[in-house]
Amino acid sequence: MHTQYPLNSPQNFFHPCIIDLPGGYRVHGQSKAHLQDALMALKESGIHFPQSPIHTYASSEPPPAPGIPLVPDGEIEPLSTVPDKPLHYHIELYLNKSRRSNVIDSTHSDNCFTLSLLANILNDKPLKRLEPDDIDTFLDALAHLPPRAPSKLGPGMTYRALIEKSKREGMPTIARTTQGKHIKNLRSFVHWAMDSRFITEDPTCMVNIADYTPKQKSKISLTDEDLTKIFDPKFEAKMDTPAKHWIPIIDLYSGMRLNEGAQLYVDDIVQVQGIWCFNISGDRLGQNVKTPSSARYVPIHSKLIELGFLDYVKEVRSQGFDHLFPGQTWGPNGPAGNLSIALNKTHLRDRCGITDKQKSIGCLRHTFSTLASKSGVLTRVITRMMGHSDEKTVLNKHYVDPADVPECKEWIETIVFPALPIRPHVPGRFDKHYLTTHNKAKRGERTKVTDGKRQRMVKCVLPTS
Secondary structure (H helix, E strand, O other), X not given: OOEEEEOOOHHHHOOOEEEEEOOOEEEEEOOHHHHHHHHHHHHHOOOOOOOOOOEEOOOOOOOOOOOOOOOOOOOOOOHXXXXXXXXXXXXXXHHHHHHHOOOOHHHHHHHHHHHHHHHHHOOOOEHHHOOHHHHHHHHHHHHOOOOOHHHHOOOOOOHXXXXXXXXXXXXXXXXXXXXXXXXXXXXXXXXXXXXXXXOOOOOOOOOXXXXXXXXXXXXXXXXXXXXXXXXXXXXXXXXXXXXXHHHHHHHHHHOOOHHHHHOOEHHHEEEEOOEEEEEEOOOOOOOOOOOHHHOEEEEOOHHHHHOOHHHHHHHHHHXXXXXXXXXXXXXXOEOHHHHHHHHHHHHHHHHOOOOOOOOOOOHHHHHHHHHHHHOOOOHHHHHHHHOOOOOOXXXXXXXXXXXXXXXXXHHHOOOOOOOOOOOOOOOOOOHHHHHHHHHHHHOOOOOOEEOOEEOOOOOOOOOOO
């Protein structure tokens, strides 16, 4: 409908409606109607035009030569002369772009908070005037930011006031790695602003993100003793929902991420070439995958079938549920948010007494990979089952096909797992949970999913003046 070409492109003479843009580009349209779409897109990007700036030319009459303005000076507002806009103006543009993209909700919420904090700390300073000293001010604020800061804001209280209070009272602060996450969000915003030509220099260029990266290995495998504690039958009654019971078992025997298992639908249990598999994708309402390579089929290990997993799937289907693990609360980090707290803090730390900070329920995935490697499973097969990209070498990227389902099934059965006291599924075990979930749905308390995405749980509060 509308395209962009450099000024010296021959396409300049094919379209009768043209608008000059900063940086040596023009927008072309075959008619005024077509060009109106281009104007709307430009306005969304922050480039504003006065009334009716479109000039038309007869098809036989070429437009003025490149470099000659098509409209009188001043009628089009070049990007370089746009008045200084406050931070919240550009932040809103950036977040609107984020909403239209495939960014998952947790990432969008994180961006909202980071940029809201930035605008408040810097008193909504114009974007063009940001300097390295302003970034230092923001880094100092991050270093004194309390955990769950929005909940600590009193009526009429600003983040600047909260930071000053934190400094005075020596309040606990967010982790260094969390500070690094906010810095990455800030950099993404700054780089977008540079790509959009709102600014020409990067005020964050002197920040070393490596200073915010943990120096030690973040996670380690769980030992046989750890696994025995986690799956001890004496805790079975406490694992009173299907998600709490099944997802740790599935993660151990498949290498799945916690959220990948938690977001499964009943229809994601499929047969591929006669082999039962988990279909991990972002195709259904509320689902997402971390990277393109994360979308995959993972064969269901025979141990899961032995434990009655396929019988459980039939049971959930017969109850009329769409989700494989019904009754979960879906938050900004997906359905695994509250589940992670229940499994890590309540079960792993409090019940099992596993307090090593390098160990979590997520380490079941690490454990699967380690056991697979020790059992002699090919690296390319492990990579495929784990949902990682296998493009580190030219050989793997261009000349070796990824492992298919039959190959993955053959290899996954060779993995030597420790003998664990996991009891098979008992039909009817979760009947009370099913009834509660159905009743909540009837009362309209079921978590909603809008436009294929989970509802955004974090509101972005930006200055308006």
